[in-house]
């Protein structure tokens with residue numbers, strides 16, 4: 001197991017009080033696993049991804065622990081985390097490609113990065129860098145260019161190269177395919193799977209709104225809603241047979257490839273997610289859920305319904321228990 005996140009909660013300090021953007025989230029990633037993290041805007045995806053690598057001063061952890069390769073990460077201690085970034089955990093933040101310093105050449109930025117991480121054998125890392133540039137179809141002369149001289153797709157690939165140069169166990173890639181054209185999106189997606197296959201990264205969390213991209217590159221998908229995980233399953237299971245009413249609604253709101261829309265009507269999700277300052281008790285989707293019933297005023301457990309398929313929904317738990325009682329369905333296993 002390369003990554004284990006246990007009951008993690010993260011809040012922002014705000015004048016209106018703490019905003020708990022990540023609430024008691026648990027999951028693990030196997031070696032070699034790419035997990036997609038999807039959900040509506042404001043559901044806490046970036047906060048969760050950032051918290052695993054870099055907790056900015058507005059954020060604080062209010063519970064839980066994270067370990068990578070069975071070693072606990074001191075995520076609340078930025079000083080201690082400095083030594084773990086790039087080698088154990090690395091982040092390509094949202095808008096990273098637009099944040100590359102415009103007055104420094106790419107090669108210079110990489111050299112500064114290696115210096116700041118006190119890399120001893122810089123020559124070996126540079127040789128590896130050239131190999132990786134070639135692998136993803138970039139020429140070495142990219143190092144003597146400024147970021148504004150590169151296309152969006154090239155810049156994004158450069159940010160991923162930089163973030164993975166010291167072979168982190170976990171890469172968090174936040175919206176790395178947004179704002180790219182379709183062929184650049186494919187190139188970036190393929191780069192992530194190639195880097196995983198070659199062992200440059202052991203596992204990755206890819207944050208995006210784009211479930212179509214995740215269907216191509218992710219081994220599993222987790223759906224986040226109002227700071228909590230609603231569902232997690234292997235990619236094909238989540239896309240073909242989602243169980244949580246929110247995941248079903250999310251998928252129904254997206255166009256499917258090859259479907260004519262005079263045959264199928266896309267449906268939006270009525271209502272809005274709750275405020276995270278004073279969230280309602282119980283299931284946070286209940287106000288918008290067509291299946292909500294009395295039990296939904298209690299918080300549903302995030303439980304494993306089938307192997308590798310976890311759902312936080314009372315209706316699903318109840319149906320599953322009924323099926324198991326009737327000798328049908330799969331046995332419910334221990335929570336992972």
Ligand SMILES: Nc1ncnc2c1ncn2[C@@H]1O[C@H](COP(=O)(O)OP(=O)(O)OP(=O)(O)O)[C@@H](O)[C@H]1O
Nearest residue numbers: 012014019021040041042043044045046047058276
């Ligand atoms: N600095 C902040 N202060 C207070 N609340 C914040 C701050 N930053 C984010 N939040 C709140 O935390 C919640 C989660 O935000 P986050 O950016 O993690 O969501 P997201 O799912 O990544 O959204 P998006 O897809 O739009 O990037 C939101 O409700 C947001 O309003």
